Amino acid sequence: MPRTLITSAIPYINGIKHLGNLVGSQLPADLYARYRRARGDEVMFICATDEHGTPAELAAKKAGKPVAEYCAEMWQVQKDLADGFRLSFDHFGRSSSPQNHRLTQHFAARLDDAGLIEERSSRQVYSHADGRFLPDRYVEGTCPNCGYERARGDQCENCTKQLDPTDLIEPRSAISGSTDLEVRETKHLFLLQSKLRDRLDQWIDGQEGWPNLTVSIAKKWLHDGDGLQDRGITRDLDWGIPVQKGDDPWPGMEGKVFYVWFDAPIEYIAGTAEWADAHGGDWERWWRTDKGAGDVRYVQFMGKDNVPFHTLSFPATLLGSGEPWKTVDYLKAFNYLNYDGGQFSTSQGRGVFMDQALSILPADYWRWWLLSHIPENQDTEFTWENFQTSVNKDLADVLGNFVSRVTKFCRSKFGETVPEHVFSPDTNEEHLVQSLGDLHQTYQTHMDNIEIRKAAAALRAMWVLGNEYLQASAPWSTIKTDPDAAAMQVAFALNLIRFYGIVSAPFIPDAASTMLRAMRAEGAEWPDAERPDTVQDALTALPAGHAFTVPEVMFAKITDDQREDWAARFAGNR
Numbered sequence: 001m002p003r004t005l006i007t008s009a010i011p012y013i014n015g016i017k018h019l020g021n022l023v024g025s026q027l028p029a030d031l032y033a034r035y036r037r038a039r040g041d042e043v044m045f046i047c048a049t050d051e052h053g054t055p056a057e058l059a060a061k062k063a064g065k066p067v068a069e070y071c072a073e074m075w076q077v078q079k080d081l082a083d084g085f086r087l088s089f090d091h092f093g094r095s096s097s098p099q100n101h102r103l104t105q106h107f108a109a110r111l112d113d114a115g116l117i118e119e120r121s122s123r124q125v126y127s128h129a130d131g132r133f134l135p136d137r138y139v140e141g142t143c144p145n146c147g148y149e150r151a152r153g154d155q156c157e158n159c160t161k162q163l164d165p166t167d168l169i170e171p172r173s174a175i176s177g178s179t180d181l182e183v184r185e186t187k188h189l190f191l192l193q194s195k196l197r198d199r200l201d202q203w204i205d206g207q208e209g210w211p212n213l214t215v216s217i218a219k220k221w222l223h224d225g226d227g228l229q230d231r232g233i234t235r236d237l238d239w240g241i242p243v244q245k246g247d248d249p250w251p252g253m254e255g256k257v258f259y260v261w262f263d264a265p266i267e268y269i270a271g272t273a274e275w276a277d278a279h280g281g282d283w284e285r286w287w288r289t290d291k292g293a294g295d296v297r298y299v300q301f302m303g304k305d306n307v308p309f310h311t312l313s314f315p316a317t318l319l320g321s322g323e324p325w326k327t328v329d330y331l332k333a334f335n336y337l338n339y340d341g342g343q344f345s346t347s348q349g350r351g352v353f354m355d356q357a358l359s360i361l362p363a364d365y366w367r368w369w370l371l372s373h374i375p376e377n378q379d380t381e382f383t384w385e386n387f388q389t390s391v392n393k394d395l396a397d398v399l400g401n402f403v404s405r406v407t408k409f410c411r412s413k414f415g416e417t418v419p420e421h422v423f424s425p426d427t428n429e430e431h432l433v434q435s436l437g438d439l440h441q442t443y444q445t446h447m448d449n450i451e452i453r454k455a456a457a458a459l460r461a462m463w464v465l466g467n468e469y470l471q472a473s474a475p476w477s478t479i480k481t482d483p484d485a486a487a488m489q490v491a492f493a494l495n496l497i498r499f500y501g502i503v504s505a506p507f508i509p510d511a512a513s514t515m516l517r518a519m520r521a522e523g524a525e526w527p528d529a530e531r532p533d534t535v536q537d538a539l540t541a542l543p544a545g546h547a548f549t550v551p552e553v554m555f556a557k558i559t560d561d562q563r564e565d566w567a568a569r570f571a572g573n574r
């Protein structure tokens with residue numbers, strides 16, 4: 001059985017995620033996980049909260065809670081919202097887990113043994129007004145690379161360059177805004193990424209079929225300017241993974257913790273170990289090529305700003321350890337989703353957030369719009385008009401309407417079972433089988449290649465075919481002259497609902513299970529487009545006499561009043 005390991009960039013703990021975060025990482029990862037499971041793979045789908053670092057400390061302080069307590073609560077909030085969006089993680093872990101402590105300290109020890117860690121006195125920004133060292137992202141200033149004025153000390157979000165706070169022009173404290181900053185000496189561990197540059201370069205060259213966005217970002221930071229820089233991997237903070245060499249103390253590093261970007265990706269592995277401890281499985285067969293992970297295909301999902309960490313920093317940790325760890329096989333990165341003429345922003349509370357979205361509409365409405373408009377090749381924008389149009393057209397008019405018409409018509413004329421009929425395909429049926437077969441093949445290929453917008457377009461086109469078939473065959477007229485033909489048409493259309501229930505499930509899992517439940521066809525298997533006669537077989541799967549029910553309305557249309565109300569309610573900042 002093929003085995004697929006899937007990870008989504010892990011969401012930071014300090015607040016509820018917006019729809020941009022969702023569509024840039026967790027949601028497409030879920031789409032793919034659901035698809036691979038439907039295709040019969042053994043799947044391990046891991047996500048977690050990213051809990052360390054100053055923003056968590058500050059958010060806890062603001063909430064008046066100890067940071068550990070705050071993180072535990074926010075983990076639950078994020079977990080519940082993930083469930084609400086039907087994100088089918090095998091495990092939703094926490095980067096603060098004991099498993100991650102152990103693994104992070106283990107990797108640091110291995111890297112040190114390999115001569116890839118060096119203790120350096122570094123100069124760090126101390127803020128007199130705040131009475132503390134300022135970690136990277138709490139120093140803001142102008143990017144030396146592109147001139148963006150709100151660059152953070154760890155990275156410029158405008159040009160994606162990884163920065164050190166001391167690189168910034170006109171630095172200021174992001175906590176207090178104070179410019180009364182002083183650079184002080186403090187000792188830190190550095191990962192000698194520069195020594196790994198050639199190995200990383202070869203490793204990237206050895207990858208087949210990586211998307212352009214991924215390769216170009218990686219190559220840029222590998223070669224531009226001075227090339228890949230050594231990276232400080234420790235911080236003067238309280239909340240984090242204590243710096244240790246495996247189980248042993250690290251002399252001189254007392255009181256320091258690992259930098260959040262060092263421990264966060266290791267949580268992909270630790271999250272699998274958490275899963276194993278909770279469920280009694282073996283995590284190493286997913287992660288160690290010497291322990292059975294040789295046949296695993298590992299796919300990562302993330303927004304573009306995370307690409308350097310996943311193509312360079314995390315692989316540096318894995319390769320540098322000298323141990324046979326599984327590295328990523330395919331890395332799917334996304335551009336940004338913007339919100340109504342501007343950017344989504346967690347800090348400014350701009351946009352629609354996951355809890356708000358679910359408070360106004362069920363998950364499938366959002367999943368469909370987000371996935372069919374995912375910022376795959378360029379940034380895209382959420383507007384309420386566009387959202388209303390897509391939902392009303394694709395989900396209500398096309399798919400929902402088809403299911404409703406077919407099931408209600410059958411109930412009124414033949415009762416709630418597939419009518420007795422002889423399958424004698426006429427031109428309409430032959431056309432449908434042919435066209436649906438072609439589209440299904442296209443759909444499957446795009447899903448295999450993780451071309452999400454193209455896959456959504458093919459799925460939508462398959463739904464449209466159902467309505468076209470109904471219009472062309474017109475069983476409500478046929479029944480007056482040729483009841484046998486009408487019975488066959490209705491039976492055919494009921495089978496189409498079952499087919500839609502199967503193939504739509506990765507995108508709209510709730511509506512898909514409504515369709516399959518209504519057709520009493522739960523557990524129906526994916527029709528493999530590669531097999532001959534797949535569609536024809538699928539469209540004759542429900543035999544005469546098979547009972548069904550008429551489902552509740554699957555999708556309500558969004559009214560103009562609702563659209564205006566929501567646009568007003570979610571304008572401005574949270």
Ligand SMILES: Nc1ncnc2c1ncn2[C@@H]1O[C@H](COP(=O)(O)OP(=O)(O)OP(=O)(O)O)[C@@H](O)[C@H]1O
Nearest residue numbers: 009011012020021024025302303304336337344346
């Ligand atoms: N507008 C966006 N569109 C698509 N993906 C995004 C967007 N903003 C962030 N992401 C991605 O969301 C994932 C989770 O992000 P994370 O929780 O770390 O928040 P973040 O990157 O700090 O975003 P923000 O600054 O808006 O809080 C990351 O993979 C990131 O690349």
Ligand SMILES: [Zn+2]
Nearest residue numbers: 143146156159
């Ligand atoms: Zn920049």
